[in-house]
Amino acid sequence: SFLSIRISLIALLLPVLAIACSQNNNQVPANSPNSGNTNSIILFIGDGMGSEQRKAALWYSAGLNGTLNMDTLSYAGNAKTASIGGALTDSAAAGTAMSTGTKTSNGFIAMGSSQNTLQTILEIAQLQGKSTGLITTTQIPHATPATFAAHISDRKKMIEIASQIIDKNIDVLFGGGESYFIPNTEIGNYPAIGKRTDSRNLINEAVSSGYTYVYDRDSFLALDTESKLKVIGIFSDEGMTRPFSPTLEEMTQAAINILEKNPKGFFLMVEGGQIDWAGHANEALNNMQDTLDFDAAVNIGINYQSKNSNTLLIVTADHGTGGMSASLTSTGASDEDGPYNMPDNTPFYINWSTKGHSAVDVPVNASGPSSELLTGTFENTFIFDVMKLQLRQ
Template identity: 40%
Template sequence: MKTLFRILVFAFAGLIVFSCNKPAREEERQNVILFIGDGMGLAQLCAASGSVADALNIERCSHVGLMKTQSLDNYITDSAAGATAFSTGHKTRNSYLAVDSTGNPLKTILEFAEDADLSTGLVVTCAVTHATPAAFIAHQTGRENNEAIAADIVKTDVDVLIGGGRKYFETRSDGRNLIADLTSRGYTVPDSVWQIPSSLPGKLAWFRASGHMPGALNGRGEALAESVRLALNILSNNKKGFFLMVEGSQIDWACHSNDSLWLVKEVLDFDKAVGEGLKFAANSKNTTVIVLADHETGGVSLPAGDLKNHTVSIRFSAHDHTGIMVPVYAFGPGASLFTGIYDNTDVFHKMMHLLKLEK
């Protein structure tokens, strides 16, 4: 009996030593895909939903919250300050990009992700130097400084950059050719999708237009959804995780113009891109999708509609942004973090938590 007891003691001790010396399994990184429908309030979503027979992809998101949108110096935010709240967790002045109220740079979530060896990407339907994408990658006190923003972009290590704005890199007032700079830094800079190798050797900067991309009514096709699919194929090669921001940029412009048809087409186009993100997230099991707006534009209401014919009457009360809260939709691990009512700066902290990034 004593011999059996000694054997059991030594065996248990051996198990303790083995378990203590066994290498810890590296914690799997999360991926975050942030979809920003610029100017997309609840009424804009309802207008698009009421115009089609099938449910929107966004409706698959299991958790919904409400977000306050005010900037540091104005009840009505602009896209620069709104995106800066998402990208840095700080409020700033309207027109400022990832800088505080005195112009000091604020580190963005994209930069935190790069420092942690995560892959990063930006996909938009405007110029990549426009306010929303710029707030994730540039540091400027003027959102209109497109050439300075382009120079900031070249200094970063963003892995995937897709949108318009080639002219701000190529035909510049200072004579610099930033396309050549990108190429020298290992970027593939194609003129068309056919020039993108199936196995990309490095990073991708695809300028799909000289300025902004065409609108959804003017021949853009499904470029946004296709670009999201391409970006996800590239970024998912990094097993440490990735952060991707996607913007449906022209929803805002349609609302500024009080153009009902354009508005609906842009939201439906954006929803197709969201569908690509949700499909990826459903298959990956470690990806969180967040869908929100930086603000509402146009003061949209829906005074009438026809359920049988899938038509809605859209009424605008403004040509500019409004200060109402906007909905936030989330899908995947940690989606419950995005329920409730919170400030736009809280989105940054929630995403940092999901990506396991530290300030």
């Protein structure tokens, strides 16, 4: 009858309406368009880069009315960063929240607080046949990159993390940390004695399994990124030394050139890792310069995404560092840095309230598929939810 047809239609529509209603308040839609398995993700993480770090870098480079590259993405929101057990997260817990969608305790790398292993977005991408890459200005086995490719309950165990990363078969690895890849019976290129006590030389193992190894600017620039490559580039014994060479911008461009050869798409994480280190040291100039170096790398991602609409581009931070604040007026405080000049010579000052992390929400900017979900304020785990949606898991 007509009545039973209407009842059937209403029953059919109810799930659709429920999905539509759930899409606000930062819910991932249960059944989204844009299917297909060629999607890519580029995730930029400015370690320790809260909104004040961005403001200071903007003033220093472009003045009050300027714009950073990362400000030009289509959508903007803010992520809450608290970890399990306290408001102040570290990079391990915040990285894990973004890489796995699960909150954990500080110090834990892609493990839950009960030491259960958590699948990462990089691992999901690999299961789909996508290429993967990790780039950092710190050590490759440092906390943030580690949360995408290793599983361990202590971020300090960087020797074990290096083993797990090498065993993960990631297509592009760029950063520092040579000492964690070579045995303590060998001297590296930088030159420092290795830290490994298991006699493994992970660089030699990587080369034996088909990786191209580069270790300085010249060998990096000689890479033939037009051919199919797996590359490991280690440019320092610990974190890379300033000024970074190759630059984060150059490493990002080379990685994209290599990874985009895969017709199934790719996942790439790029970390501006020493923004955080400058924050801990309360070094305003290094903090601003590292943020601008990071922003130049973001521009490479923007250019790629503008030509590849099935790429999701996200720029965010794991937490703020230093309790930094940029101000047009001097407080006269003993720990104040400045004055620094904007391009039009307007002076400004940098103040610090801590040598540690700060519990501020961090900015999130995004373009590409599902980026419209990253508006308002949400938990940092939601970044994983949106990336997973992009991979259609």
